[in-house]
Amino acid sequence: MKRKPIYVELKMKTDMDQIWACTQKAELHQQWDLRFSSITYLSRKSEESPQSFRYQTRIGFGLHISGNGLTRSSINEVTGVRVSTLAFGSDQPISLIRHGAGYWQYRPNPQDDSISFITKYNYETRFGVLGQWFDRILFRPIFGWATAWSFDVLRLWLEKQIPPAVSIQRAIIHYLSVILLCFLWLYEGIVPKWMYPGAGELGVMQSIGVFAGNEPELLKWLGGAEIILGFTLLGFHRRRSVFNLQIALLLGLAAGAIAGSPTLLAQPFNPVVLSVGMIGLCIIAHLTIRDLPRAGHCIRTMPTKPKGEQEL
Structure with a gap:
């Protein structure tokens, strides 16, 4: 069964340093991203080697999903576009996601001093055909929505200084x-x-x-x-x-x-x-209507030729 990648894009009125810090520092990233309860960066041998990390996601009833990942960043000195690629996966038998990969892209928009924050990722599932159908009907739509909703929480943090905890509450x-x-x-x-x-x-x-x-x-x-x-x-x-x-x-x-x-x-x-x-x-x-996060603020349909895909 062919799996359609999850794609989310949102333009934010911020500068590169701010959005980079809020997405690349684990203690800040875990504050706004609904997909993760905690993210811990592990030690690495050198600055050139990929950054390994461990993540947890609470799923209720005292249970959580744990997994590991690797991420690497690059900067195009000409265009200013930054890309952070990642691979992730979980060995837990209860985890629907077996392994996956994707990227974050940070594209400057000089005309309005904004950053287009883009993600595209995909993953393989467990539990055979049953897991594939569950992912297609329920899990993947919810996971995509959670990604987009989290992006808007991040936008409110960067543009209006509303902390993620306040937006979520x-x-x-x-x-x-x-x-x-x-x-x-x-x-x-x-x-x-x-x-x-x-x-x-x-x-x-x-x-x-x-x-x-x-x-x-x-x-x-x-x-x-x-x-x-x-x-x-x-x-x-x-x-x-x-x-x-x-x-x-x-x-x-x-x-x-x-x-x-x-x-x-x-x-x-x-x-x-x-x-x-x-x-x-x-x-x-x-x-509580004012500045309420909304997944609908994001672009969810991947362009025919995704912006900056050639940089990956």
């Missing part, structure tokens, strides 16, 4: 808020409005007294709208207008429910409690 908070909001909208749309309307939601709508017997149909439509909103949130969570709309809807739904049945305020889980919690999640997600 902000992303975790944002996506956790979005997932919780999505779950709550879907739950509210499906369970109390479609599955069990008689448990309370229908009575609240009837108590308002302005829908002339159309409450069951309206309740289903309202549930459908909440379900659509939940799925819409997943696709448009980077737009602040989505969260502004949610806050307005939550305030309206809570006000309507309390106006129709003020006794709801005495219940332990009432519309005010739910709405305040969801509005809080909206505000958190809204605040």
Whole structure:
């Protein structure tokens, strides 16, 4: 089965020395690259010999993948392009990756004082045909996404001085808020409005007294709208207008429910409690949108003739 190499390219407004340090020093590299939990450079005989290193990647449940690699760097004195080639692999039986190779390329762009940071790499897998299919369907897309997302974390560090730990923490908070909001909208749309309307939601709508017997149909439509909103949130969570709309809807739904049945305020889980919690999640997600790392900022399609491939 032919394996398509992973290719990622991102232009960064920085200088060569900064990006070189953040990618070639192990203690800095491991801060922004999601693919590695730790990287340790090993001693070498001379400056001319390849740099050997050892890496670890945590995969959860107390387990980790360890491997070894070699890297060598070169500089084109005429163009200023730098290239760092590497070979890597793991002897651990649980590692899907058996061995691989690739490069990092640093291409100066004098016209806008930026650096195009490019990587291309490929690897061989274990576990026969099963491992190849698992890699093709799940692992390789995730690994490519993690590479691109990490590149954008590095860009934010170099361009806006946002430390990788802050970017990663902000992303975790944002996506956790979005997932919780999505779950709550879907739950509210499906369970109390479609599955069990008689448990309370229908009575609240009837108590308002302005829908002339159309409450069951309206309740289903309202549930459908909440379900659509939940799925819409997943696709448009980077737009602040989505969260502004949610806050307005939550305030309206809570006000309507309390106006129709003020006794709801005495219940332990009432519309005010739910709405305040969801509005809080909206505000958190809204605040964490700014400078959120995004794999989509990177070029993921390899050019017909990759830039600088002749230097390898």
